[in-house]
Amino acid sequence: xxxxxxxxxxLRGPPRGASVGPRTPTRLTPxxxxxxxxxxxxxxxxxxAVRETGHYTEExxxxxxxxxxxxIDWEKRSQSEGNFFIDLLRRRGVRSVxxxxxxxxxxxxxxxxxxxxxxxxxxxxxMLAQAFDNGIRYGDHILRVVQADWRWLxxxxxxxxDAIVCLGNSFTHLFEERDRRKALAEFYAMLKHxxxxxxxxxxxxxxxxxxxxxxxxxxYCGEDVAVxxxxxxxxLVRMRYNxxxxxxxxxxxxxxxxxxxxxxMSDVGxxxxxTYGDFQHTYREETPDFFVHVAEKExxxxxxxxxxxxxxxxxxxxxxxxxxxxxxYHSVWGGEDIHIGVYHGPDEPIADASxxxxxxxxxxxxxxxHSHVLDLGAGYGGSARxxxxxxxxxxxxxxxxxxxxxxxxxxxEERDLTDLIDVVDGSFENxxxxxxxxxxxxxxDAFLHSGNRRRVLEEAARVLRPGGHLIxxxxxxxxxxxxxxxxxxxxRIHLDDMGSPGFYRRxxxxxGLTPVDGGYHELREHLATHxxxxxxxxxxxxxxxxxxxxxxxxxxxxxRGLTDWxxxxxxxxxxxxxxxxxx
Numbered sequence: 001x002x003x004x005x006x007x008x009x010x011l012r013g014p015p016r017g018a019s020v021g022p023r024t025p026t027r028l029t030p031x032x033x034x035x036x037x038x039x040x041x042x043x044x045x046x047x048x049a050v051r052e053t054g055h056y057t058e059e060x061x062x063x064x065x066x067x068x069x070x071x072i073d074w075e076k077r078s079q080s081e082g083n084f085f086i087d088l089l090r091r092r093g094v095r096s097v098x099x100x101x102x103x104x105x106x107x108x109x110x111x112x113x114x115x116x117x118x119x120x121x122x123x124x125x126x127m128l129a130q131a132f133d134n135g136i137r138y139g140d141h142i143l144r145v146v147q148a149d150w151r152w153l154x155x156x157x158x159x160x161x162d163a164i165v166c167l168g169n170s171f172t173h174l175f176e177e178r179d180r181r182k183a184l185a186e187f188y189a190m191l192k193h194x195x196x197x198x199x200x201x202x203x204x205x206x207x208x209x210x211x212x213x214x215x216x217x218x219x220y221c222g223e224d225v226a227v228x229x230x231x232x233x234x235x236l237v238r239m240r241y242n243x244x245x246x247x248x249x250x251x252x253x254x255x256x257x258x259x260x261x262x263x264x265m266s267d268v269g270x271x272x273x274x275t276y277g278d279f280q281h282t283y284r285e286e287t288p289d290f291f292v293h294v295a296e297k298e299x300x301x302x303x304x305x306x307x308x309x310x311x312x313x314x315x316x317x318x319x320x321x322x323x324x325x326x327x328x329y330h331s332v333w334g335g336e337d338i339h340i341g342v343y344h345g346p347d348e349p350i351a352d353a354s355x356x357x358x359x360x361x362x363x364x365x366x367x368x369x370h371s372h373v374l375d376l377g378a379g380y381g382g383s384a385r386x387x388x389x390x391x392x393x394x395x396x397x398x399x400x401x402x403x404x405x406x407x408x409x410x411x412x413e414e415r416d417l418t419d420l421i422d423v424v425d426g427s428f429e430n431x432x433x434x435x436x437x438x439x440x441x442x443x444x445d446a447f448l449h450s451g452n453r454r455r456v457l458e459e460a461a462r463v464l465r466p467g468g469h470l471i472x473x474x475x476x477x478x479x480x481x482x483x484x485x486x487x488x489x490x491x492r493i494h495l496d497d498m499g500s501p502g503f504y505r506r507x508x509x510x511x512g513l514t515p516v517d518g519g520y521h522e523l524r525e526h527l528a529t530h531x532x533x534x535x536x537x538x539x540x541x542x543x544x545x546x547x548x549x550x551x552x553x554x555x556x557x558x559x560r561g562l563t564d565w566x567x568x569x570x571x572x573x574x575x576x577x578x579x580x581x582x583x
Contacts, residue, residue: 101170105131204255336382377446528569
C-alpha cells in the first residue's frame, strides 16, 4: 500500500534478479544483495508503540518475504481452502478480479488457474517480486502486477472490476480508522455496479476476549513455523514468527473485530454483507480462526412493500405472509401460538404444550395492570391474549407479517381485547418505541429470523426500563454443535447462522443485563418432541385434506424441514429454553 515506485515494469517480464530457476551459489543476485543490506526489521526501542499504517512496508523485509511461502504452505492451504473463493466468484458471474493483497501470489495464481482475468496489487515491492516468480513457478503464469497503496488505489490501478479480493489478514495493517474507511471507499469505487468485495481477517474477537488459539489448518499451514501473538491489546496484536533456522520476525497488526468490520463496510455503501467462519456459513463465535466477509456493491432499491426491513427479516416476512404459510400455521398450530411447547408427554396436543410455555414464562414475572409488555414477533397473538386476559397488562405486539397481524387483530376484536393489545406492523431490528418505555420485553422463537441478533438485543435493552425484564425463547445451535451440522436447516430458513446459549450469554452481559436464576433454563428435549408432534399432526391433517388448503410442494418441503429439526434436536446439535435477564 505504500506510495512507492510503480511496479508495472514487471509486466514486461520478471524483475531483475528474480529467480525462475536454481541460483548460482557463488554469486549474489541483486535481490540477495538487498536482503543482506537490510537484514533486520526495525521497530525502534518500543515495538508495541509502532501503530502506523505505513510501517508494514518496513516489516516485510526481503529475508522475511523469502520465507513467507514456507509459512503459508501452498499445497496445504489449497487443500484447506478448497474451491471456496473460486466457487463463490463463479456463482456470481465474476470475470475480472483485482487482488489488492497479492502477497507472494497464492490467490492470484489460483484465480488465474481458474480462468479469471486477474490484476495483482500490493504495497510491498518485495512481495510482488516473489509473487511474479511464483506465477512462473506454479503454472507459468505472467502476473500483471502493480505496486499500490489502497488509500490511493484509483491512482495506481485503472479500470473497474467484477470483484476485489483483500485476503491473507492484510486489512489489519491499517491502524487508523480514516485509513480503513478510505481504503474501503477506494475498493467500492473500483467495483462495477454489481461487484463484490471479499475481505478476510483473523478472529481477533476470540484473541482479545479469550486468548489465542489456532487449529493451524487454515491460511498459515506451514508445519515448521511457530506463530503466536507476543503482545495483545485492543489496538495492537503483535505476531511473532519463528522459523526452523531460528530466525524470528514480527508483524504489528490492528485487531479488527468482526462486527466493527461489517459496520465499516456498510458505512461506505456496501448493502448486503455475508460473513463466513473458516469458509463455513455455520460457526460458533469463538471457533473460527478466520472470518471472510463478502460485501455486495449492488444498490437495491427497496420496493414499497419491503418498507424498512433488512433483507433477512424481509425474507421471513415474505414467507409468513404467504398463503401457504398462513394456512399451514393456522391449521396445524391452531392459529393461536406458533412456537415450541413444553410437553408432559410425546402425544400431548400441540396447543396445550404451546400454552404451557406461555404460562411458564409469565409465571416467572410479576405482571399486573401496571405492566407494559412488548411482545417481539407476536405471531397470531396467543401470548399477548394470555397476558392481557390473565394478568390484565397492556401489550404492544410487534410483528412483521401483515397477514398474521390481521388475524391477530380480528381475534382481539372478538374477545374485546383491543383496549389492552396494540398490534404493530414492524421489525424487532428497529423497534418503534421510545427508550426506557416498557417493563417487559417478551419473545418466543422469533429472534432466529434476524440476520443481526445483536441489533435485536440492543433494541430490546434500549426500550426496557431500568429493572425491566427480558424473557424469550429461541431455537439455538448447541454451543458444541459442529459447524456443518445445521446447514440443511439454515438453507431452508435462509439464514447464515443461529444463536447459541453462549452467544446470548455474552451479548446480554455486554449490554449490562443481569441473569435471573442463571439466565438460561434449558429445555432442549422439548424441541425435538415439538417438531415431531408438528410432523405427525401435518401428516394426520394431510390425510384429512390439508393439501386442499396448502400446496403439495409446500407440504413436502415442510415435512423435510421438520425432519431436519427433529434430527438436529435428537442429535444434540439444537437446543431450546427460556432466557431471562433484568436490565
